[in-house]
Amino acid sequence: MEFKFDVSDIFPSSIVEVNPSLIPPGFAGDRRGLSNVVAKVAEVVNAMGDASAAAQGLSNPITSAERLRKADQTVYLLVDRDAKGGKGVVTGMLKTGKKSLYVFDRDGQHHHVSPPCVLDFYVHESRQRTGLGKQLFEHMLKKENVEPIKLAIDRPSDKLLSFMDKHYGLQTPMRQMNNYVVFDGFFPELQSDVNGVAMENEIKQPANGLQTYTGPLGRYGAPRPPCSMGQIIHNQTSIQSNESAGPQIASQ
Ligand SMILES: CC(=O)SCCNC(=O)CCNC(=O)[C@H](O)C(C)(C)COP(=O)(O)OP(=O)(O)OC[C@H]1O[C@@H](n2cnc3c(N)ncnc32)[C@H](O)[C@@H]1OP(=O)(O)O
Known part of the structure; x- marks a missing residue:
């Protein structure tokens, strides 16, 4: 032009x-x-x-x-x-x-x-x-x-x-x-724990800064915050069992 x-x-x-x-x-x-x-x-x-x-x-x-x-x-x-x-x-x-x-x-x-x-x-x-x-x-x-x-x-x-x-x-x-x-590949792969259980309910922060939340959504569609006092105080990053009480924040 x-x-x-x-x-x-x-x-x-x-x-x-x-x-x-x-x-x-x-x-x-x-x-x-x-x-x-x-x-x-x-x-x-x-x-x-x-x-x-x-x-x-x-x-x-x-x-x-x-x-x-x-x-x-x-x-x-x-x-x-x-x-x-x-x-x-x-x-x-x-x-x-x-x-x-x-x-x-x-x-x-x-x-x-x-x-x-x-x-x-x-x-x-x-x-x-x-x-x-x-x-x-x-x-x-x-x-x-x-x-x-x-x-x-x-x-x-x-x-x-x-x-x-x-x-x-x-x-x-x-x-x-x-x-x-x-496109396929946009979403980070779900990781498996040692027992091969898909680790959902996690906020991930890959290198390119794309933050993906795959857990349940709270009110107004926002991710729910860490919910146990242990998670909050110790900033725990992994899910101990498949029956985790709620989403956790992965620190990377
Ligand atoms: C989020 C958005 O912006 S959506 C709107 C995208 N913009 C438009 O549609 C406006 C009109 N189109 C264009 O301006 C251009 O065609 C663009 C920006 C999409 C691509 O730029 P180009 O310089 O043509 O691309 P480039 O030469 O690098 O690659 C060519 C390929 O693009 C695609 N392409 C480009 N023009 C066309 C066309 N008229 N019909 C079908 N595919 C086309 C084809 O895959 C083509 O490969 P081919 O010639 O082997 O079939």
């Missing part, structure tokens, strides 16, 4: 991360220059958000500068800095952010998770199916230190589902009531 200003002047590399400040990485100008550059970044984010909405048949964009300012999200922009005689064009956009979600696994078990989510993804029509989407996505995976299988995706289009299958072998999406999709 082309803009009336030189995008190669404001974006110093082929993939840039835009955060709620809308200040491009590496900006080193003065104050007056800053408001000018922020207005241009906002124009790019808005235009890419509009184009993504149009491509997905949505009446309202998911991504806009105004929405980005209010949320703890990241917009990754893919820039072809050499196009148009060095003026540059913006060819792709990917928005991510953490969301607090309740999701079901295939056994119908509730999980309360805060995973990194793919919220909006778009590559310009003239460049789709040329590998740019993968390039942008791979950059995001590295920056956020996350595996594709640990992502939740908000209302993925058929094209995005096909993309996840082709590049990451992720098939048979689990569609959630909140319109998010996760």
Whole structure:
């Protein structure tokens, strides 16, 4: 996508991360220059958000500068800095952010998770199916230190589902009531104790920060807190028997 200003002047590399400040990485100008550059970044984010909405048949964009300012999200922009005689064009956009979600696994078990989510993804029509989407996505995976299988995706289009299958072998999406999709492997495996008994009723905190609660839900769907005085005082981490009185917090 082309803009009336030189995008190669404001974006110093082929993939840039835009955060709620809308200040491009590496900006080193003065104050007056800053408001000018922020207005241009906002124009790019808005235009890419509009184009993504149009491509997905949505009446309202998911991504806009105004929405980005209010949320703890990241917009990754893919820039072809050499196009148009060095003026540059913006060819792709990917928005991510953490969301607090309740999701079901295939056994119908509730999980309360805060995973990194793919919220909006778009590559310009003239460049789709040329590998740019993968390039942008791979950059995001590295920056956020996350595996594709640990992502939740908000209302993925058929094209995005096909993309996840082709590049990451992720098939048979689990569609959630909140319109998010996760794949097999999103949920941590249940661990077994020495007797081979599945250890449920536990809050787990794997390396990627995804917190999953697989025990019974209390009032309003919140996990129940440790319930015995021993658990609270000694911060016990394992379940001694299959008849444990309630959920325990695993300290890792
Ligand atoms: C949470 C969300 O954002 S959901 C909305 C996702 N965005 C959209 O649907 C908007 C329109 N589509 C796009 O912008 C792009 O096609 C994207 C972002 C989904 C993928 O970006 P691309 O640069 O095309 O991906 P890339 O070239 O790396 O990979 C291509 C693969 O993506 C999938 N794909 C891309 N375009 C299509 C299409 N028109 N039809 C079916 N699958 C497609 C295919 O698996 C394709 O592989 P193939 O060509 O061998 O069939």
